[in-house]
Amino acid sequence: MQTPSFDPGLTQRYDGPLRRVINPDGSFNVSRQGSTWRDSNPYLHMVSTSWPRFFAWVLLSYVATNCIFALVYFLLGPGTLRGGMDGDPASARFLQCFFFSSQTLTTVGFGAISPATPAANTIAALEALFGLLGFAVATGLLFGRVSRPSARIGFSKQALISPYQDGISLQFRVVNRRANTLIEPSATLMLMTVDRSNGDSRREFKLLTLERPSIMVFALSWTIVHPIDANSPLYGKTAADLEALQAEFIVLMKAWDETFAQTVHQRFSYRYSELVWGARFTPAFVIDSAGNLELDVGKISDHVTEKISDHVTENAPALPSAQPG
Amino acid sequence: MQTPSFDPGLTQRYDGPLRRVINPDGSFNVSRQGSTWRDSNPYLHMVSTSWPRFFAWVLLSYVATNCIFALVYFLLGPGTLRGGMDGDPASARFLQCFFFSSQTLTTVGFGAISPATPAANTIAALEALFGLLGFAVATGLLFGRVSRPSARIGFSKQALISPYQDGISLQFRVVNRRANTLIEPSATLMLMTVDRSNGDSRREFKLLTLERPSIMVFALSWTIVHPIDANSPLYGKTAADLEALQAEFIVLMKAWDETFAQTVHQRFSYRYSELVWGARFTPAFVIDSAGNLELDVGKISDHVTEKISDHVTENAPALPSAQPG
Amino acid sequence: MQTPSFDPGLTQRYDGPLRRVINPDGSFNVSRQGSTWRDSNPYLHMVSTSWPRFFAWVLLSYVATNCIFALVYFLLGPGTLRGGMDGDPASARFLQCFFFSSQTLTTVGFGAISPATPAANTIAALEALFGLLGFAVATGLLFGRVSRPSARIGFSKQALISPYQDGISLQFRVVNRRANTLIEPSATLMLMTVDRSNGDSRREFKLLTLERPSIMVFALSWTIVHPIDANSPLYGKTAADLEALQAEFIVLMKAWDETFAQTVHQRFSYRYSELVWGARFTPAFVIDSAGNLELDVGKISDHVTEKISDHVTENAPALPSAQPG
Amino acid sequence: MQTPSFDPGLTQRYDGPLRRVINPDGSFNVSRQGSTWRDSNPYLHMVSTSWPRFFAWVLLSYVATNCIFALVYFLLGPGTLRGGMDGDPASARFLQCFFFSSQTLTTVGFGAISPATPAANTIAALEALFGLLGFAVATGLLFGRVSRPSARIGFSKQALISPYQDGISLQFRVVNRRANTLIEPSATLMLMTVDRSNGDSRREFKLLTLERPSIMVFALSWTIVHPIDANSPLYGKTAADLEALQAEFIVLMKAWDETFAQTVHQRFSYRYSELVWGARFTPAFVIDSAGNLELDVGKISDHVTEKISDHVTENAPALPSAQPG
DSSP: OOOOOBBBBSSSOOOOOOOOBBBBSSSSSSSEEOOOGOOHHHHHHHSSOOOHHHHHHHHHHHHHHHHHHHHHHHOOOOTEEEEEOSSHHHHHHHHHHHHHHHHTTOOOOSEHHHHHOOOOOOOOHHHHHHHHHHHHHHHHHHHHHHHHHOOOOOSSEEEEEEETEEEEEEEEEEEEOSSOOOOEEEEEEEEEEEEESSSEEEEEEEOOOOOBBBEEEEEEEEEEEEEETTTTTTTOOHHHHHHTTTTTTEEEEEEEEEETEEEEEEEOOOOOOOEEEEEEOOSSSEEOSSOOEEEGGGGTTTTOOOOOHHHHTTTTTTTTSSOOO | OOOOBBBBOOOSSSSSSSOBOOOOTBBSEEEEEEOGGGOHHHHHHHHSSSHHHHHHHHHHHHHHHHHHHHHHHHHHTTTSSEESSOSSHHHHHHHHHHHHHHEEEETTTOOOOOOOOOHHHHHHHHHHHHHHHHHHHHHHHHHHHHHHOOOOOEOOSEEEEEETTTTEEEEEEEEEEESSSEEEEEEEEEEEHHHHSSSSSSEEEEEEEOOOOOOOOEEEEEEEEOOTTTTSSSTTTOOHHHHHTEHHHHHHHEETTTTEEEEEEEEEEGGGEEEEEEEEOOEEEEEEEEOOEEGGGTTTTTEEOOEEEEHHTTTTTOOOOOEEE | OOOOOOOOOSSSSSOOOOOOOOEEEEEEEEEEEOOGGGOOOOOOOOOOHHHHHHHHHHHHHHHHHHHHHHHHHTTTTTTEEEESSSSSSHHHHHHHHHHHHHHHHTTTSSSEEEESSSHHHHHHHHHHHHHHHHHHHHHHHHHHHHHHHOOOOOOESSEEEEEEEEEEEEEEEEOOOOSEEEEEEEEEEOOOOOOOTSSSSSEEEEEEEEEBBOHHHHHHHHEEEEETTTTSSTTTTOOOHHHHHOOEEEEEEEEEEETTEEEEEEEEEEEEEEEEESSOOOOEEEEEEOOEEEGGGGGTOOEEEEOOOOEEEETTTTOOTTSSO | OOOOBOSSSSSSOOOSOOOBBBBTTTTTTTEEEEOGGGGOOOHHHHSSHHHHHHHHHHHHHHHHHHHHHHHHHHHHHTEEEESSOOOOSSSHHHHHHHHHHHHTTTOOSSSSEEEEEEHHHHHHHHHHHHHHHHHHHHHHHHHHTTTTOOOOOEEEEEEEEEEEEEEEEEEEEEEEOSSEEEEEEEEEEEEEEOOOOOOOOEEEEEOOOOOOOOOOSSSSSSEEEEEEOTTTTTOOOOHHHHHHTTTTEEEEEEETTTTTTEEEEEEEEGGGGGESSEEOOOOEEOOOSSSSSEEGGGTOOOOEEEOOHHTTTTTTTTTTTTTTO
């Protein structure tokens, strides 16, 4: 019996030109419109935006806030502030107000310029309060960005069609590129194909059974194996078949990150063109002279050719390396 | 066999005038009394209250704290502080104390006014400590509010009675109105009806089976489907039946928010008057010229009329659009 | 068949004088010795300690740190600091050093006293760094205490032996004393008894089956029901039996708190002496004139006497209110 | 039937000299190479590094940042700053710039040295902003280190082969060395052996069934028991057998920490040489005169010899204490 098709949240009715579903960075190939400003969450935006944009936002807000407060001090007239740079022209006075504002907002308060009137003192008291609150948000966002949980799981560049027991399997290999410990990593593998039998294209999604959907610790590399048996939607398919079906293998991984103390997720996908038919991964670790296991994350994609025809003559006669379709 | 009724936490014994159970914003139609001050949690209150109230609280606390410390400096007598605004009257001296207090509490410390006696220095040292601790709470609360996890799932304005396989179904559609990724969203659908057969009203709650209670990623829209088969409490019911039963469909959704790194929840409900009998959702996304999926969150409620009588003649003969009860 | 006994983590071998297992505040009646300083975690201690102790620690650390830095400035000799209170005696000079230290540590930096030598400037630069780091820990701890997730679930003062269907049941009622929303609350109920049949006392723990171990939302009160059927260890027991067994009913509750965005836990226990035989809870909410549900958390324990003898004559003949053992 | 072997994430193909898999501190005996700078996460590194290194980093960054800003002020020429230490030589002027920078970066801002030109004021405004952002990261990291969830579960020094019902069992004992409450602790026990039957060494991993894989609360000690019955891979094995197999028992524990409000994990392992054949744990708690349970975490490893030969003559005839292999 074959796995039934279903919609994992990526629609089946897609009938336009065909693009990859999941981009190499794990994002989805979906844009959106019709959202209103009520749908935007400033926190989510500031945490997700790029670093240059984030710092540009912070700097811009800092300068703008200082300009506004400087304008208020300026409009209170001469004599509002005491000390600082002397100078008659209005521009010098505005600069003085601006620098006083920056010293108040950041609570650095040198005192070389100081408020001289009750009005100036009142504004300064409010500005210091505003500065403390505003910087709490800015620095909270900054630290939220720095400490945001993320996994950095490395995926082998190709997925392999490899010998497996008496038959064959689809295999790919993953590694935790970081030195921290990931606990109970688990993987879900989906096959997306495009069915054009009825004239219009229609996406189909099928879950592929894994030999082991979860392991206990992610200390070394992990070879994820989908056995291509009679229940597999890949059973009897050739490379040409998978190209015709525009096959994309979607991988969803999750694990518990011990350092972040959070669950982390990562996505990846292999398209039909990223399969190697008839190959086997070579070990990605060596034993050094002291008997220590040394994992080499750069070898995660290393594999050697291995004939699969003998293994699969009976089970999967149409396999391309044996009998190109 | 019909689903058994149960109490999901919203009581069955309710026999007063009938109101919606879940408000449009997801809150419950329940007020409470008899709580004592021991039951209030200041953190929960300050995180949940409205923005204007939050800022009013912060400003009020700031002014009040400064007044208290200002009074202490004031009562220490003339000569306690050095510099600042000169002026004989007590009011000017109190103002000086107030501004000095604000500069100490916020740690801005211009120094134009400074403590001149051991007593003033001691109070100032304590005030700076108090300011650091107090602002830690205020700014922590502010950032807690800003970064509080929340979902913004959009629900179709109506739920539809739609064709489904050989019969009919109840369908509604949801969309993630934000651009962030929600993982493994899941939904629970309950039917609340009011049974008046025994003279007094009695609420009944029944879980409605979903075709798919969870999907893998929430990247597009998700149509949630309850097949109205012989096991469904809706089987054979007409629109008039549901009105008589004061039917309310309660939706509880949850998902993992990748940016907040938190589980988020959202609630919604449809009343009998928000059902459309005989309709089907139209796609809420388009394919642009470059082959990209473009989701239009504004189209989430779009549907077209579709006759359901042919499909359901045998299965659900009493359906109103076919044979209005 | 009766539920088997097991050890939930509270030992069966306890054979000393008998005490309550769970105190009214949810803590366990266990003290510990043999822990070394390596086992203490300063964060856990500072987050768990009482508020007066926490503030005493903060104040003490503040004063002690200032004393140490003041001593350093003092030992650098006269002329190290400029300004501030003039005065010959060493005590006045130490005070000046102390106040300068406090102004540096809190970064308030009035400037009326300022470092006058490279050595003083270097120490001040280090003290400001130390102050920023130290206050980060102090204010983080403070906010961690304020924002620490906690539930405030109210339990009925007694558990009732109530009629239930054709037989009887053990019932108690819980309410969320706060106004925030708890999602998917669940309860576990254990019976602890003491078996003295073999001469020495031996604790036995048995799980009691609940009619509904979890509900969807905790918006109102929740009556938790253990049906006393033939599978229940309470079946056929009298009040005198339970006293002889020193019965204690241990309740473990957990729920998802939407405002804290955290799972919260709470424990409670009823001893044999806190059971009411033959009673029924009365509703803890009213419907106001506008048709709103109004929950009265003060009525959570309200119950009325209800004869249970008729119900249980055959099922549980030995029940004390029917036939006192 | 024996438990099947599998790879829990620690590779089976290991064929070098044999080392412990899990170190006493819970880390894995794996090093890694081939990671690029893109794989490093500064947050993870700074949270995981040792305390001396962390503080060295902070101090170094502080001094380096001040040097850079001091250089900028210095290069702006004499007259840039006002006040502070007077002195002609460039070194004195640089020192003045350095101390001014430190007072600006930490926002202490004494004001004895203050910016005198628009350029100096502008740099100072930027430095105060940089200081606030930079210290947000440094103090966030510091507090993240302090508040990082961790368990401190104590394990008995040896695992015992103990009598159990009619046969024998592998037992070890754990205790929460801290006074906080751990909820729902659970344990997983794996046996790692080395199979050399085919000439090359090959690791095998087998899950060992536990009498009780999880308990409700971790208030006392917990004795974790693997019954050595016919399904156990240990059935019929002698101490010599286990040494030949280089047996290592890997323990993975997890629990919910109520104070951290987080899930905590801990790992441990026993090698064949850390087994005691024929022993039984003695209680690790006493009852004091007031009837309180007093847990002594120092007694967690205490055990007494207990003959197991009689129990196991038939079931496990090859056990060494009965018939040394």
